[in-house]
């Protein structure tokens with residue numbers, strides 16, 4: 127049976143990759159790190175799957191990575207683990223470099239020493255382009271604007287270096303923003319769909335946001351996971367941009383979500399300067415024609431389908447919350 131290891135399996139994209147690889151008949155080993163509370167909710171629905179096994183490990187801990195890779199000798203390794211929040215990276219830059227940057231080198235070294243035929247993909251990021259204006263593709267110059275982006279650039283080049291130095295199948299997916307109902311609650315899209323649905327049901331009155339003028343290229347994380355699988359199973363090792371090719375401002379996203387709920391966002395959205403970043407990435411819009419032409423990738427989700435799915439899911443959560451609150455009042 128073919129096997130794969132996913133770091134960051136408890137995260138948004140790792141959870142979609144897990145579903146995808148299980149559906150393709152792989153034995154999936156997921157690396158989770160020790161936490162004082164249970165944080166596997168994105169993969170809890172797969173818990174009883176006979177081909178899923180969770181193992182403890184940490185990108186900051188070479189010995190755990192080396193043991194896992196040495197024991198499993200997987201066909202594929204997806205490196206989705208990271209300290210993935212741009213704003214947070216300004217507060218913990220050294221830790222971010224350790225986990226998000228050096229973590230890539232730890233996995234590459236563990237593969238080189240224990241299982242050199244394992245194919246490796248790391249989840250690089252459009253944040254690496256930073257201040258380089260759109261459209262961005264595989265040839266665009268990097269100009270990282272955060273400790274997170276600097277760490278991703280380090281991981282990107284480490285991956286190419288291992289490919290060139292040791293002839294390993296080591297590749298980068300350079301994904302633009304991807305979202306879903308499983309997106310972390312402190313990223314802007316999810317913050318907005320949670321906030322707007324709660325406002326709709328009277329559970330909150332205001333939503334505090336930062337810069338609404340920046341622009342992003344948003345895909346669905348399930349489409350991104352499909353693309354990652356195509357990239358790691360391609361005939362030859364290469365790096366690819368994954369993107370929708372559509373760019374929208376944060377304000378457009380907010381306006382769309384609120385208007386789908388028949389709300390005027392201007393009445394509820396407030397500005398909090400604490401949410402601004404020391405350096406902002408103004409505009410990201412990916413040109414993924416290399417991936418589309420060479421590997422035949424095409425996203426299934428449109429921008430509207432993505433938003434509708436996120437609203438529907440968060441509306442269910444808000445409805446349950448309201449039911450509990452209403453019942454509490456009756457007791």
Ligand code: NAP
Pocket residue numbers: 133134135136137138139140157158159161165183184185186205206207208209210211225249250251252300301302303304305310
């Ligand atoms: P996410 O939801 O934040 O998930 C990050 C995952 O990394 C979580 O499973 C987390 O575990 C794990 N992790 C954090 N620190 C770790 C450590 N020290 N050792 C092992 N695992 C650790 O991120 P995502 O949206 O799924 O993104 C997946 C990957 O793609 C990340 O590398 C991210 O930087 C990159 N990326 C994301 C986007 C995007 O728009 N989503 C765009 C480009 C690139 P816990 O659950 O324990 O926290």
Ligand code: GDP
Pocket residue numbers: 212213253303312313314315317334335336337338340341342376401402403406407
């Ligand atoms: P990023 O592209 O990886 O930084 O993804 P985010 O979802 O964290 O941020 C996307 C954009 O939304 C950035 O330009 C942020 O400055 C902007 N933004 C505005 N308000 C907020 C907010 O309240 N939270 C977050 N996370 N981003 C915000």
